[in-house]
Structures are given as C-alpha cells and as structure tokens.
Amino acid sequence: MADTQNNSVAFVATEVIPESPPPARETGVVKWMRENLFSSIPNGILTILSLYVIYLVLAAILPWIFNGVWTTSSLAECREVLQGKTGACFSVLTERWNQLIYGFKYPVEEYWRPNLAFVLLLVAIAPVLFFDLPRKLLMFTAVYPFVAFWLIWGGTIMAPIVAFLGVAAGGIVFQKFGKSTFAVGFFGGILAAFVVWAIGGALIPEGASENALLPAVPSRDLGGFMLNLMLGVTCVSLSIPLGIALALGRQSDMPLIKGICVVFIEFVRGVPLITLLFVASVMLAYFFPPDSTVDLFLRVVIMITMFSAAYIAEVIRGGLAALPKGQYEAADSLGLDYPQAMRLIILPQALKISIPGIVNVAVGLFKDTTLVSVISMFDLVGMIRGPVLASTEWNGVYWELLGFAAFLFFVVCYGISQYSQWLERRLATGHK
Amino acid sequence: MTTLTDPPKESFRLSMLINDTRYRSLTFQAIAAVLLALAIWYLGNNLIQNLRAAGLNISLTFLGDPAGYDINQRLVEYDSQSTHARAALVGILNTLLVAFLACITATVFGVIAGVLRLSNNWLVSKLMAFYVEIFRNIPVLIWIIIIFTIMTAALPGPRAFRGDNATSSMLFDLFAFTNRGIYIPRPVFESGFFAATSLNWVLVLAVLAGSWFATRRVNAAATAKQELTGQRPNTLWTVLAIWFVPFAALMFLMGLTFDVPALKGFNFAGGIKIGGPLIALWFALSIYTGAFIAENVRAGIQAVSKGQTEAASALGLRPNRVMNLVVLPQALRVIIPPLISQYLNITKNSSLAIAVGYADITATLGGITLNQTGRAIECVLLLMLFYLTASLLISMAMNVYNASVKLKER
Numbered sequence: 001m002a003d004t005q006n007n008s009v010a011f012v013a014t015e016v017i018p019e020s021p022p023p024a025r026e027t028g029v030v031k032w033m034r035e036n037l038f039s040s041i042p043n044g045i046l047t048i049l050s051l052y053v054i055y056l057v058l059a060a061i062l063p064w065i066f067n068g069v070w071t072t073s074s075l076a077e078c079r080e081v082l083q084g085k086t087g088a089c090f091s092v093l094t095e096r097w098n099q100l101i102y103g104f105k106y107p108v109e110e111y112w113r114p115n116l117a118f119v120l121l122l123v124a125i126a127p128v129l130f131f132d133l134p135r136k137l138l139m140f141t142a143v144y145p146f147v148a149f150w151l152i153w154g155g156t157i158m159a160p161i162v163a164f165l166g167v168a169a170g171g172i173v174f175q176k177f178g179k180s181t182f183a184v185g186f187f188g189g190i191l192a193a194f195v196v197w198a199i200g201g202a203l204i205p206e207g208a209s210e211n212a213l214l215p216a217v218p219s220r221d222l223g224g225f226m227l228n229l230m231l232g233v234t235c236v237s238l239s240i241p242l243g244i245a246l247a248l249g250r251q252s253d254m255p256l257i258k259g260i261c262v263v264f265i266e267f268v269r270g271v272p273l274i275t276l277l278f279v280a281s282v283m284l285a286y287f288f289p290p291d292s293t294v295d296l297f298l299r300v301v302i303m304i305t306m307f308s309a310a311y312i313a314e315v316i317r318g319g320l321a322a323l324p325k326g327q328y329e330a331a332d333s334l335g336l337d338y339p340q341a342m343r344l345i346i347l348p349q350a351l352k353i354s355i356p357g358i359v360n361v362a363v364g365l366f367k368d369t370t371l372v373s374v375i376s377m378f379d380l381v382g383m384i385r386g387p388v389l390a391s392t393e394w395n396g397v398y399w400e401l402l403g404f405a406a407f408l409f410f411v412v413c414y415g416i417s418q419y420s421q422w423l424e425r426r427l428a429t430g431h432k
Numbered sequence: 433m434t435t436l437t438d439p440p441k442e443s444f445r446l447s448m449l450i451n452d453t454r455y456r457s458l459t460f461q462a463i464a465a466v467l468l469a470l471a472i473w474y475l476g477n478n479l480i481q482n483l484r485a486a487g488l489n490i491s492l493t494f495l496g497d498p499a500g501y502d503i504n505q506r507l508v509e510y511d512s513q514s515t516h517a518r519a520a521l522v523g524i525l526n527t528l529l530v531a532f533l534a535c536i537t538a539t540v541f542g543v544i545a546g547v548l549r550l551s552n553n554w555l556v557s558k559l560m561a562f563y564v565e566i567f568r569n570i571p572v573l574i575w576i577i578i579i580f581t582i583m584t585a586a587l588p589g590p591r592a593f594r595g596d597n598a599t600s601s602m603l604f605d606l607f608a609f610t611n612r613g614i615y616i617p618r619p620v621f622e623s624g625f626f627a628a629t630s631l632n633w634v635l636v637l638a639v640l641a642g643s644w645f646a647t648r649r650v651n652a653a654a655t656a657k658q659e660l661t662g663q664r665p666n667t668l669w670t671v672l673a674i675w676f677v678p679f680a681a682l683m684f685l686m687g688l689t690f691d692v693p694a695l696k697g698f699n700f701a702g703g704i705k706i707g708g709p710l711i712a713l714w715f716a717l718s719i720y721t722g723a724f725i726a727e728n729v730r731a732g733i734q735a736v737s738k739g740q741t742e743a744a745s746a747l748g749l750r751p752n753r754v755m756n757l758v759v760l761p762q763a764l765r766v767i768i769p770p771l772i773s774q775y776l777n778i779t780k781n782s783s784l785a786i787a788v789g790y791a792d793i794t795a796t797l798g799g800i801t802l803n804q805t806g807r808a809i810e811c812v813l814l815l816m817l818f819y820l821t822a823s824l825l826i827s828m829a830m831n832v833y834n835a836s837v838k839l840k841e842r
Contacts, residue, residue, distance in 0.1 A: 036554035043553045050555045256461040260468065270823040271816045272780035278798055278815070282808035286482045287475045367571035374786055381573060398581045406570045406578070413569035 064088050064399075074393035092397045093404055096388050100404070103223015103378050104387050110154070110217065114226050117151040120144060121233065129419065131426075152230070155216035162200030166193040182339030219297035223378035225408060231379075232366040235304040239365075240358065242305065243312030244351075248342065250317055261313070268310035273368050276303040281375040300372055308365045312358055319354035320346065352427055359420035363413045370409075380405050494805045495520070501800050503791040505707045516801045523796035524818060530713050530792065531779040531822075537718035538778060539771070542725025547755075549730050560726065567723035572781055575720050580712035580788045587611045590699050608693050608700055613707040615693035615700045622687030632686060639682050646674045709790035713782065721778050725771060732767035733759060764837055772830040776823050783819070793818055 024030060038044040067087030071094065072078045078089035093100070102111060124144035127137035146160035170193035178185025222230065249261035268276070280299040288294050323346060331341035351358075373382030384401045388394055394401075449459045483489060495517040502512050507525045510518055549560035567575070590610050608615040621632050650667050658664040693703030736759050744758040745751075785792040786799055793815060802811040 036552070039552065043551075046551070046553050046556050050553075050559050054559070254457045254461050254464075256464055260464065267820065270820040272783040272794075272819055274783045274786070274794060275798065275812060275816050275819060278802075278808075278812050282802070283812050286479050286809065288482075289478055290481050290485055363569070367569075370571040370573045371784070373573070374784075381571075381577070385577070396585075398585060402574060402578050402581065406574050409571055409574065410566065410569045414565060417569070 070094055075395065075397055076393075088400050089397050090400055092388070092394045092400055096394065099224060099388060100380060100383055100401075101224045102226050103221065103383065105221035105223065106217060106226075107215070107221075110215065113151045113154070113214065117148045118226075118229070120147060120151075129423075150214065152222070153217055153219070154212065154214035156204065156212045157214075158200070158204045162197060162204065165200060166196035169193055169196045182337070219295045222297065224383050225380045227372070227377065227379040228366070228369045231301065231304060231369040231372065232362075234301055235308055235369075236362045236365055238301070238305045239307075239309040239312055242309035243358075244316055244347070246309060246313035247316035247320060250313065251320055264306075265310045265313050268307055269314070273304070273307055273371055274374060276307050277371060277375050279303055296375075296377065300375075300377065304365070304369070307368075308361055311361045311364075315354045315357035315361060316350060318357065319350035319352075322353050323349055355427065356420050356424055359416060359423075363416050366413060366416075367409060380408065488806075490809060492810055494801075494807050494810070497805070499801065500804070503796065505710055505791050516797075516805070519801060520793060520797040520814070523791060523793035526710075526790065527779070527782055527785075527792040527794075527818075528822075530710060530717070530785065530790065531775075531782045533714050534717040534721065534778045534782065535775050537714070538721040538725055538774070541718055541722030542774075543729055545722060545726035546729025546733070549726060550733060564723045564726050567720050568727070572716065572720045573784055573787060576712060576716040576784055576788055579716045580709065583708040583712050584611045590695065608703075610700065611708065612699070613705045614711060615703045615705055617690040617692045618704045620689050620691050622689055623685075625686065636679075636682065639678050643675045643678060647671050650674065707790070709785065709788040712788050713785050713790050717778050717781055721774050721781075724777075725774050728767050728770040728774070729763070731770075732763035732765075735766045736762045768830070768834045768837065772827055772834070775826055775830065779822055779826060780819060 021027070025034060037047045063086050065088060067082065067085055068090045069078050069081050069087060070090045072081060072089070072091040073095055075089055075092075078091060082089075098108065098111065102114060106114070121144070123137075124141040127133045127135065127141060143164065146164040149163075150157055150160040170189035173192040174185040174189035176185070177188055246261050246265060249257050250265065252258050252261075277300065280303040281296065284299045284303070285294070327345060327349065328341070331345040336344065370379060370381045372379050373385065376382070378386055384405060388401060389397070444455075448455050450456060496515050498513050499516045499519040500512050501519070503510055503519065503522050505526060506522045507529060508518075508522060510522050545560045545563055549557050549564065551557050551560075587609050588611065590608075590612065607617075621629070625635060626632055650670055654665050654667045691703055693700045693705075695701075740758055740762065741754055744754040749757065782792060783794040783798075786795045789795070797811055797818075798815045802808060805811075
C-alpha cells in the first residue's frame with residue numbers, strides 16, 4: 001500500500017483545484033426561471049400564455065387608471081378633458097364621495113358622527129381581535145354599542161343610557177347568582193334587564209328627542225357603504241351568541257330542544273338570503289302587533305342575524321364534534337354541571353377550532369349585505385345603481401363606480417381573511 | 433356479618449323536577465314547549481289581526497288568475513294570458529336551467545384553477561391564487577352586475593351588424609354576440625321521425641345513451657382481456673365508431689339542418705337567443721363559485737398524503753397517470769362534500785337573477801306576481817318552499833353519489 005502513493009504520484013493532484021463558479025444556468029435568476037417557469041415544454045407554453053394574458057389585462061387597465069380624471073363635475077366634462085383618450089373618470093368618486101359612503105339623505109353637517117362611530121369601532125374591536133392588548137379595553141367594547149347607536153341615530157341620550165343600564169343590571173345579577181346556579185343567574189339577569197328597561201322607558205319624557213344634543217336621524221336616511229358596515233358588524237356580533245346557543249341546542253339530548261334547533265337551522269340554510277329579505281320587507285310586518293312600526297333596518301337586522309346564526313351554528317357544531325370525547329367525560333368526572341362544563345372546558349376549545357369557519361361566515365355575510373339593495377335600501381350597490389348612475393351627470397360611468405365598490409369590499413374581506421389566518425397560526429397550540 | 437339490603441326505593445317527588453338530572457330535562461322541555469306555543473300563538477294572533485285590519489285573507493286561488501305580464505326567457509309555452517302558476521313554473525324552470533349550467537361550468541373552472549394553483553409553474557400558480565382571492569372577496573352581486581354591464585355596454589348592438597360598412601360581424605357567420613344576447617344556430621330536423629320536436633330530441637339522447645353503454649361494455653371487455661393476458665387491446669377506433677356512426681346516421685336520416693340567426697329589421701331573427709341576463713348570471717355564478725371550488729379542490733389534493741404520490745411514481749407511473757389514477761380518486765372523497773354545498777350555494781345565489789332581470793322564480797313569483805296581487809305571505813312562503821325542496825333534493829342526490837364513492841371500509 002505504501003508504494004501505491006509513490007507509483008501514482010504523477011496522477012495525484014497535490015493542490016486543491018480552485019472552486020469554479022457554478023455554470024450560469026445553475027445559479028441565480030436563470031436557475032430560478034428554469035426551475036419555476038420553463039421546467040418543461042408545456043410549462044414554458046403555459047408561462048408564455050400567462051405572460052400574454054397579464055400583458056393584455058395590464059395594457060387595458062393601466063392607461064385607463066393613469067389617464068384618470070379626478071376633478072370634473074360631470075361625465076361630459078370628463079370626456080372633454082380626455083379628448084378621446086382612454087381614461088377613467090374618477091371624478092365621480094370625488095364628487096359623489098359623500099353619497100357613496102353615507103347615502104344621499106344623511107344630513108351633511110352630521111357626517112362627523114358616523115366618522116367618530118367608525119373610529120371608535122376600531123378602538124372597540126381591537127381588544128376582541130388582538131389578545132395582547134390590555135383587557136381593560138374590553139370595558140369600552142361593552143359600552144360601544146350604545147355609544148355608536150347614539151352617535152348614528154342621535155335623539156335623546158336617555159334611550160341608550162337606559163338600554164345600557166338594563167344590560168348592566170342583567171350582567172350584575174348574572175355575576176352574583178350565575179356562579180352557583182347558572183339558570184337562576186341567566187333568567188334572573190334577563191328579568192332584571194327587562195325591569196330596568198320598563199322603568200327607564202316610563203321615565204323618559206315624551207318628546208325627549210325633539211331638542212336633543214344630537215338631532216335624531218331616522219334609519220331610512222342611512223345608506224352607502226356605512227349601511228353595509230353597520231349591517232355587517234351588527235349582524236355578525238348578534239349572531240355569534242345566537243349561533244352558539246343553536247349549536248348547543250342541536251347537540252342537546254332533549255328531543256324537543258334539538259328538534260326546534262334542527263328545523264330552524266335547516267330551514268334557514270335551505271333558503272336564499274333574498275327570500276329572507278323579502279320576508280323582512282313585505283311579510284314580517286304582519287307578525288308584529290297591529291299599529292306598531294318596526295323600521296325596515298331593524299327588520300333586516302333580525303332576518304340577517306337569523307340567517308348568519310344558522311350558518312355559524314353549523315360551524316360551531318363542527319367544532320364541538322371535533323373535540324375528543326375525553327374532554328366531555330373529563331369535565332363530567334370533575335363534577336362540573338352542564339353550564340360549567342360548557343363554559344370552562346368545551347366551548348373555549350370548540351370555539352378555537354371554529355374560528356376560521358366563523359370568519360368565513362362573517363366575510364360571506366359582509367358580502368351578502370349588498371343584497372339589501374334588492375329590497376330598495378340604498379347601500380353602496382343600491383346607491384351606485386340608483387341615485388348615482390341615474391343622475392344626468394354620471395349616467396354611464398359604470399366601471400369607475402363598480403370598480404370602487406369591488407375595491408372597497410375586496411380590501412375589507414381580504415383583510416379579514418388575512419387576520420383569520422394570522423389568528424389560526426397564533427392559536428395553534430401544537431397538538432393537531 | 434352485615435346483611436346487604438337494597439337501597440330504599442326513592443319515590444318521585446316534585447322537587448326532583450329541578451334537582452334531579454334525570455327529570456330536569458323534562459322540566460326544560462316543558463318550559464320550551466310552553467314558550468314555543470306562546471310565541472306561535474302571539475305571532476299567529478298578530479297575523480290574524482293584521483290581515484283582518486287590511487281586509488286580506490290567505491288563499492292560493494290567485495295562482496289561477498291570468499298573470500298579465502310577459503317573460504322573454506322561457507323554456508315552456510307562456511304568454512301574458514297564462515296564469516300566475518304558469519309564470520311560476522316558467523320561473524322554476526329558469527332557475528333550474530341557470531343553476532344546472534352554472535354548476536357544470538363552475539366545476540370546470542374550479543377544477544382547472546385548483547389543479548393549476550398547485551402547478552410547479554410559479555407564474556401560473558400565482559395567477560390562479562390571484563383569481564381565487566379576487567373572486568372570493570368581492571360580493572357575487574357586484575360580479576353579476578359587472579358582467580351584465582360588460583354584456584350590455586361593451587358588446588355591439590344589432591345595429592352595428594347592418595349595412596355595407598358594418599362595424600361588427602358574426603363569428604363564422606353563425607354566432608352573433610350582441611348586447612341583447614348571444615344568437616347561436618338552432619338545429620332543425622327536416623324529416624324527423626316524430627312530429628313533435630321534443631320527441632326527436634329524446635331519440636337523439638337515447639342514441640347517445642346507447643353509445644355510452646356500448647362504450648362501457650367495450651372498455652369492460654378490454655379490461656377483462658388485459659387482466660387475463662396482460663395486453664390491453666386498442667379500443668380507440670371502436671369507441672370512436674360507436675359514438676360517431678349511429679349519431680351521424682341518425683342526423684342524416686332526420687335531415688339535420690341549422691337555422692342560422694340573421695338580421696331581420698332592427699334585430700336578429702332565427703337561431704336560439706341566449707339572453708344577456710342569463711349569460712351574465714350564468715357566467716358570474718360560475719366564475720365566482722369556481723373560485724370557491726378551486727380552494728376545495730386544492731385542499732382535497734393536498735389532503736392526499738405525499739407517500740401516495742411517491743409510491744405511484746415509484747411504480748413507474750407517469751405524472752399525469754399519477755394524478756388520474758392515484759391522487760384524484762382519493763382527493764375526490766375530500767372534495768365532494770364541500771362541492772355539494774357549493775352547488776347548493778349556486779342554486780340559492782341564482783335568486784340574485786332579480787338584479788339583472790332574468791325571469792327566475794324569485795323574479796316571477798317573488799317579484800312581479802307578488803307586486804301585482806299583493807299576496808306577500810303566500811308568494812314568499814311558496815318561494816321558500818321551492819328553494820327548500822330544491823336544496824333538499826340536491827343534497828339528497830349528491831349524498832347518494834357521495835356514498836357511492838366513499839371509502840368502503842370493512
């Protein structure tokens with residue numbers, strides 16, 4: 001063996017060959033393109049086709065956007081400025097901005113109220129969405145619905161205060177008795193709330209809203225994107241508790257309760273939202289006491305809430321079914337009764353599993369709020385198809401308006417779904 | 433020694449209705465029943481009082497009255513003298529038509545986009561992700577309006593096809609794309625075997641079904657031979673002949689010609705007109721729901737474990753056979769349940785037809801009939817009944833299919 005080295009000395013390199021750079025086709029952009037864009041002939045054809053499609057779309061859209069006109073007051077003026085070039089007439093957005101956002105009847109000098117309500121909404125919703133924020137902020141979230149109601153509808157401040165006091169009284173009663181016996185606390189809380197509302201309602205003087213601090217705005221004056229947001233936020237937040245109740249009811253072993261919940265859920269899921277909105281607009285009034293007037297906004301909120309509650313119930317039922325049976329048995333063996341087991345063991349886990357589904361329902365519901373334009377409420381789509389496109393100045397400005405509506409909805413819905421994905425990663429505790 | 437005695441038999445006491453879990457559920461159900469009865473009584477009482485105050489009653493006799501309005505998109509005979517029930521039938525057929533068409537195209541779009549989104553071509557997968565996100569996050573109502581606007585504003589009117597220097601021309605002189613709809617040639621049987629056109633079509637369908645069964649027999653025979661000998665006989669020409677020869681013979685015997693649309697006066701005449709609203713609704717529903725189906729397809733394919741793909745590759749299968757023989761059959765089981773709910777969504781979303789004036793059941797029964805007769809309660813209830821029935825039937829049919837492809841566990 002020793003002489004092998006001697007013999008082969010001529011054939012053994014004594015110094016290391018300097019590293020040569022990899023071939024050009026194996027590095028950097030070229031390699032990436034070879035692997036990801038042109039790995040085979042069909043792939044190459046697909047890439048070229050896609051590039052062509054992208055080129056066609058951009059070539060059509062970019063000049064249209066960049067030549068856009070922002071400062072004219074009618075379509076005819078727009079055409080004059082453009083002088084036959086392709087270009088968008090975005091001035092419809094600047095000129096009709098207020099109508100698109102607030103509807104065409106909300107008093108102009110009161111626009112600060114919905115604006116403030118929107119800003120406060122962001123503050124109120126932040127501690128619900130992001131768990132790292134101080135828990136004290138939830139106090140504001142609890143007060144927010146009443147503040148927002150007062151800001152948007154105006155009128156006497158007594159109404160929201162009485163409503164809040166009722167809810168607060170109910171909450172206090174529940175805190176006091178709910179710990180020992182859930183049913184007593186629950187029904188006692190509801191009773192307390194109704195007592196406070198009845199007393200408070202009797203105390204509010206007649207005509208209190210005549211010269212209130214904030215002038216009253218009737219619901220039929222609400223409109224635009226504000227209406228979509230209001231319907232979306234109200235109905236989602238109301239339908240989550242209702243959905244939980246329905247899901248628990250469907251899992252219940254009491255045949256009557258289960259039957260009611262199953263029939264309700266399957267009925268609502270089997271019909272389109274439009275028919276429920278028809279119910280709200282033409283049929284629901286027959287079921288209220290004679291000579292009572294429940295305004296259309298409230299009727300629509302009732303129906304949309306029922307609609308989304310049924311879907312949320314199904315999502316939560318999935319979460320409940322996904323929990324291992326051991327969790328239920330462990331809760332029982334600890335001696336917890338049904339409300340305690342649900343509140344402390346089952347629901348926290350089941351809701352965590354159902355979060356992506358609930359967010360999906362929320363996004364779908366927010367998109368579906370555009371359907372109210374069919375029953376002649378002037379939400380964003382209703383405003384566009386009604387007052388704006390019908391006006392003599394802006395008759396024919398389809399793409400700018402529809403594109404704007406699409407853009408607004410895309411931003412909100414995409415934002416929510418990105419949040420849901422972030423939350424899913426955040427809540428993942430590792431045991432799949 | 434201690435003697436064991438039975439524990440004393442507890443007799444039923446009233447307090448056990450609250451304190452004993454065995455009986456407590458009875459208490460709750462009794463309360464629920466009372467509350468339910470009260471609610472029904474309250475609502476029913478309000479309804480009766482309100483109806484009496486308005487001088488109305490609940491009856492379905494209005495369905496027999498003449499409707500008095502026209503429907504331009506119809507699959508069965510209908511004119512303005514027909515009854516409201518007939519108008520509702522036209523609406524039902526239109527709903528089913530658009531739902532059926534949209535289900536097929538949405539599945540095609542969805543499967544293509546879902547598979548391409550997993551493509552190893554970076555550009556294509558990003559493009560498909562873009563398609564899915566754009567369409568999922570914008571309300572379907574806006575899409576329907578956008579596509580309807582494209583139909584009416586971007587396509588030329590029939591006038592543009594006229595004259596010597598026409599600005600638009602028909603595609604292959606057969607198809608006309610106008611803002612009133614798309615006109616396509618209508619097949620006509622000059623010497624059909626039956627007087628009624630529909631019977632001739634049934635005959636055509638019967639021949640096609642026969643070809644289908646024959647193809648299945650041929651393929652089964654080929655598979656049997658392959659299992660016996662290891663050699664699969666080439667069935668391509670046989671199958672082509674089975675499909676083509678009887679069909680062509682039938683067409684020749686029945687004297688197939690085409691009624692081509694042509695300009696008559698201010699509009700096109702002849703051919704089949706597919707109205708603008710139908711196209712807008714069909715296309716918008718399929719491209720919107722296609723984005724959702726794409727996500728289901730992607731999730732289904734990703735749910736098939738990587739070992740399956742690798743094992744199939746190790747057996748020497750080519751990539752497209754890996755997809756067709758190994759991945760897709762397994763992914764299908766994951767895909768079908770959400771697909772069912774997407775089909776239900778299409779059926780329910782087709783009620784948005786009312787926004788573009790397509791005469792579906794919501795627009796006829798829930799729209800014009802309701803407004804003309806003022807029978808709000810009856811119309812809305814009938815409308816809901818139809819959608820409930822349709823939903824239940826679709827989910828039943830799809831559940832049967834689901835059970836047939838489900839993993840058979842022993």
